[in-house]
Amino acid sequence: MDVTTPMVEFDRVQKSYDGESLVVKDLNLAMPKGEFLTMLGPSGSGKTTCLMMLAGFETATNGEIRLAGKEINHIPPHKRGIGMVFQNYALFPHMTVAENLSFPLEVRGMDRGTRETKIKRALDMVQMGKFASRRPAQLSGGQQQRIALARALVFEPDLVLMDEPLGALDKQLREHMQFEIKHLHESLGITVVYVTHDQSEALTMSDRVAVFNDGKIQQLAPPEDLYERPDNSFVAQFIGENNKLSGKIEALDGETATVRLHSGELIGATAVNIGGAGSETLVSIRPERVEFRHDRIQEGWHTLDAEVLEFIYMGDLFRTRLRVAGHDDFVMKCRNIQGQERLSPGQRVKIGWHPADARALDPV
Amino acid sequence: MADMTATSPGAAPQGLQTADGRPLKAALAASQARAKRRAFYLVAPLLAFVLLTFVLPIGQLLSRSVSDPRFIENVDRSSGEVTPIMVELRDWFKANPPGTEPDEAAYQALAQGLAQLAELRGQGDVGTRINYEAPGTRSLFTKTARRADDLEAPFKEAILDVDEDWADPVLWQAMRDASSRYTINFYLAALDMTRDVDGNIVNVPEDRQVYLLLFKRTAILSVLITVTTLVLGFPVAYLLATLPLRYSNLLMILVLLPFWTSLLVRTTSWMVLLQSQGVVNDLLVWAGIIGDDGRIQMIYNQMGTVIAMTHILLPFTVLPLYSVMRPIKPSYVRAARSLGATSWTAFRRVYLPQTVPGIGAGALLVFILAVGYYITPALVGGSSGQLISNLIAFHMQNSLNWSLAAALASLLLAGVLVLYWLYDRLVGIDNLKLG
Numbered sequence: 001m002d003v004t005t006p007m008v009e010f011d012r013v014q015k016s017y018d019g020e021s022l023v024v025k026d027l028n029l030a031m032p033k034g035e036f037l038t039m040l041g042p043s044g045s046g047k048t049t050c051l052m053m054l055a056g057f058e059t060a061t062n063g064e065i066r067l068a069g070k071e072i073n074h075i076p077p078h079k080r081g082i083g084m085v086f087q088n089y090a091l092f093p094h095m096t097v098a099e100n101l102s103f104p105l106e107v108r109g110m111d112r113g114t115r116e117t118k119i120k121r122a123l124d125m126v127q128m129g130k131f132a133s134r135r136p137a138q139l140s141g142g143q144q145q146r147i148a149l150a151r152a153l154v155f156e157p158d159l160v161l162m163d164e165p166l167g168a169l170d171k172q173l174r175e176h177m178q179f180e181i182k183h184l185h186e187s188l189g190i191t192v193v194y195v196t197h198d199q200s201e202a203l204t205m206s207d208r209v210a211v212f213n214d215g216k217i218q219q220l221a222p223p224e225d226l227y228e229r230p231d232n233s234f235v236a237q238f239i240g241e242n243n244k245l246s247g248k249i250e251a252l253d254g255e256t257a258t259v260r261l262h263s264g265e266l267i268g269a270t271a272v273n274i275g276g277a278g279s280e281t282l283v284s285i286r287p288e289r290v291e292f293r294h295d296r297i298q299e300g301w302h303t304l305d306a307e308v309l310e311f312i313y314m315g316d317l318f319r320t321r322l323r324v325a326g327h328d329d330f331v332m333k334c335r336n337i338q339g340q341e342r343l344s345p346g347q348r349v350k351i352g353w354h355p356a357d358a359r360a361l362d363p364v
Numbered sequence: 365m366a367d368m369t370a371t372s373p374g375a376a377p378q379g380l381q382t383a384d385g386r387p388l389k390a391a392l393a394a395s396q397a398r399a400k401r402r403a404f405y406l407v408a409p410l411l412a413f414v415l416l417t418f419v420l421p422i423g424q425l426l427s428r429s430v431s432d433p434r435f436i437e438n439v440d441r442s443s444g445e446v447t448p449i450m451v452e453l454r455d456w457f458k459a460n461p462p463g464t465e466p467d468e469a470a471y472q473a474l475a476q477g478l479a480q481l482a483e484l485r486g487q488g489d490v491g492t493r494i495n496y497e498a499p500g501t502r503s504l505f506t507k508t509a510r511r512a513d514d515l516e517a518p519f520k521e522a523i524l525d526v527d528e529d530w531a532d533p534v535l536w537q538a539m540r541d542a543s544s545r546y547t548i549n550f551y552l553a554a555l556d557m558t559r560d561v562d563g564n565i566v567n568v569p570e571d572r573q574v575y576l577l578l579f580k581r582t583a584i585l586s587v588l589i590t591v592t593t594l595v596l597g598f599p600v601a602y603l604l605a606t607l608p609l610r611y612s613n614l615l616m617i618l619v620l621l622p623f624w625t626s627l628l629v630r631t632t633s634w635m636v637l638l639q640s641q642g643v644v645n646d647l648l649v650w651a652g653i654i655g656d657d658g659r660i661q662m663i664y665n666q667m668g669t670v671i672a673m674t675h676i677l678l679p680f681t682v683l684p685l686y687s688v689m690r691p692i693k694p695s696y697v698r699a700a701r702s703l704g705a706t707s708w709t710a711f712r713r714v715y716l717p718q719t720v721p722g723i724g725a726g727a728l729l730v731f732i733l734a735v736g737y738y739i740t741p742a743l744v745g746g747s748s749g750q751l752i753s754n755l756i757a758f759h760m761q762n763s764l765n766w767s768l769a770a771a772l773a774s775l776l777l778a779g780v781l782v783l784y785w786l787y788d789r790l791v792g793i794d795n796l797k798l799g
């Protein structure tokens with residue numbers, strides 16, 4: 001395999017369980033070796049199905065999946081050599097931790113000495129060296145998670161699949177484990193396909209994120225692009241919090257569109273994913289890019305009148321819900337910095353944002 | 365924990381205390397007493413029921429298996445009055461060691477006893493009792509008791525005059541054994557053993573040994589039935605646990621169907637199927653696999669017992685297996701596969717071990733049911749397919765030797781308990797999963 005051959009390749013893959021509807025529609029994806037790619041999407045969008053096809057537990061209805069350049073549609077799961085971490089860990093309950101880790105090595109016919117060194121190394125890697133003789137039921141959720149991770153890595157696969165491995169953990173532990181998985185990925189140089197529906201997890205861990213919806217990849221991009229330059233309304237809505245204002249394109253001039261909101265106001269926006277003049281659009285603006293203090297609203301910014309409906313103190317942030325251009329759910333986030341003004345319901349303010357922060361996207 | 369006790373002021377060095385200074389253990393017991401009482405009231409009816417229908421009958425069974433006092437006391441059928449009998453003869457047995465040649469005194473005591481029996485009309489019961497241990501002696505008692513009034517000294521001659529068989533040492537040994545209230549003779553009989561004229565325990569002649577053979581046959585057939593139900597039931601349970609709900613419900617109905625039809629009907633339908641002029645043989649002949657004169661004897665022998673009982677007991681393995689298989693998520697086998705195991709290795713090393721509690725429960729249940737099964741072997745077993753329970757029934761209904769029936773049943777019970785204990789040692793009873 002030369003360096004340019006992708007580690008994993010989905011080529012026009014389709015999947016149907018019942019012959020009536022497609023769960024995965026025309027999936028195309030190429031992953032270079034060593035990448036950390038996350039599949040992110042709402043429940044039922046086909047993430048697990050993709051992973052199962054890659055692991056060999058489901059067959060693609062159409063199209064080709066290639067692993068290191070080799071077509072694998074007809075290779076049984078145990079010959080693919082892919083490490084996998086399951087959502088519920090799937091640690092064998094009748095075996096101890098050490099036996100669980102020993103399993104993949106035994107079926108590969110390794111001798112006892114080799115097995116023991118590898119098990120020890122894998123357990124130390126996830127800081128679980130002391131737990132070798134415990135049963136999975138005697139471990140906490142986070143510890144089980146580490147063992148599942150160690151088991152998927154102990155036979156040194158090049159590719160590791162993880163299906164919502166942190167779904168069952170509490171927030172703090174989850175963040176800690178995110179860091180550890182990321183660290184392992186970097187130090188071992190493995191390729192990882194990671195499935196989650198937690199967007200912050202996807203953003204913090206991944207090299208690239210594939211946003212799934214309705215069996216299709218909506219956008220495949222590095223986290224930063226995904227957040228700041230969403231391709232369509234679905235991605236804008238799904239990643240982070242987002243304000244949307246609906247309207248019609250009045251004029252289109254290259255990158256800039258002028259949008260007439262349904263309430264009558266006229267605003268400018270960056271044209272991203274829209275039809276021609278006269279077509280419907282959703283203008284998306286991130287809550288933290290909205291300003292209300294006169295001194296910070298600069299020349300050339302768009303401003304709209306707003307009425308404060310609700311003020312929520314969130315510690316590091318103030319979250320203010322406003323009525324803007326007939327929308328009741330417009331949200332503005334301000335950092336809780338020294339001297340930050342706290343708005344109260346009923347108050348009328350003028351809000352504004354930089355034109356580049358308003359993106360005209362497809363209507364949903 | 366340690367620093368908690370250390371910081372609570374005035375805590376006694378041994379045992380924790382509540383805030384107001386009561387020992388924690390006592391406080392806990394007091395607070396739980398109410399809940400415990402309530403729980404007890406809730407189970408009380410069941411407890412009474414179990415006591416009445418289970419513990420008492422088993423107690424009765426055990427006591428009957430070591431005692432049949434019909435040689436010691438006579439119970440009047442209508443009034444229920446208990447009269448001690450054979451008092452003099454029992455005294456003579458006490459005074460003389462086993463194996464003593466019966467002398468005039470002994471015969472005199474016997475004559476007195478027989479006279480009393482004639483009065484009480486109890487010679488039949490006593491005869492039956494002695495007949496168990498010395499077969500063919502019942503008529504001696506009825507015949508001689510009828511003439512008891514005519515007997516005169518010397519009694520030995522008088523009695524032997526009535527029937528010479530009274531001199532048989534086996535008979536005297538049997539009477540000696542029957543004259544003590546408690547005896548292990550029924551257990552000896554149940555194990556094909558008996559006492560010789562000197563009271564020593566010996567095996568009965570080989571041509572009269574039945575029970576050990578039947579115990580052995582019962583055990584072997586039960587093991588066979590258990591194994592076949594497991595082999596047949598495992599795939600069914602697997603299908604039940606893995607099929608989509610729509611199909612698995614249908615299959616479940618098929619599995620449970622035997623429960624919804626009468627045992628008798630099911631057994632008779634096996635007769636229709638398996639007899640030599642039955643459906644299966646007809647089909648085989650029709651298909652030319654066997655000739656008309658080569659019809660296979662599939663029923664009224666051990667094969668019939670095994671086939672019919674396997675069918676009847678199959679749900680008892682399928683259900684526990686199903687209940688352990690249902691929660692085994694497919695991700696375990698998938699994990700094993702992704703770790704490099706072939707599907708066979710994944711099954712053997714990951715799936716199968718997780719079903720062991722169900723296999724154990726199913727096997728134990730079927731085995732225990734099989735060793736005590738009665739109707740089916742009685743109907744389709746012929747003579748070679750009879751099990752020990754059929755013999756127990758025989759002694760309850762025909763020979764009326766309830767004590768022997770009780771002894772056989774107790775041995776069966778003991779065997780099952782030993783099995784249960786073994787299971788606990790080997791697999792652990794906590795691992796038993798019935799549903």
Ligand SMILES: Nc1ncnc2c1ncn2[C@@H]1O[C@H](COP(=O)(O)OP(=O)(O)OP(=O)(O)O)[C@@H](O)[C@H]1O
Pocket residue numbers: 017018023041042043044045046047048049050197
């Ligand atoms: N074995 C199956 N048979 C039939 N349909 C299935 C099967 N597995 C999944 N599906 C369907 O395929 C679609 C996608 O399922 P999938 O499990 O891939 O979603 P997902 O993105 O992993 O969702 P989640 O985030 O909830 O895990 C769903 O509509 C689901 O109902």
Ligand SMILES: [Mg+2]
Pocket residue numbers: 047048049163
């Ligand atoms: Mg999923």
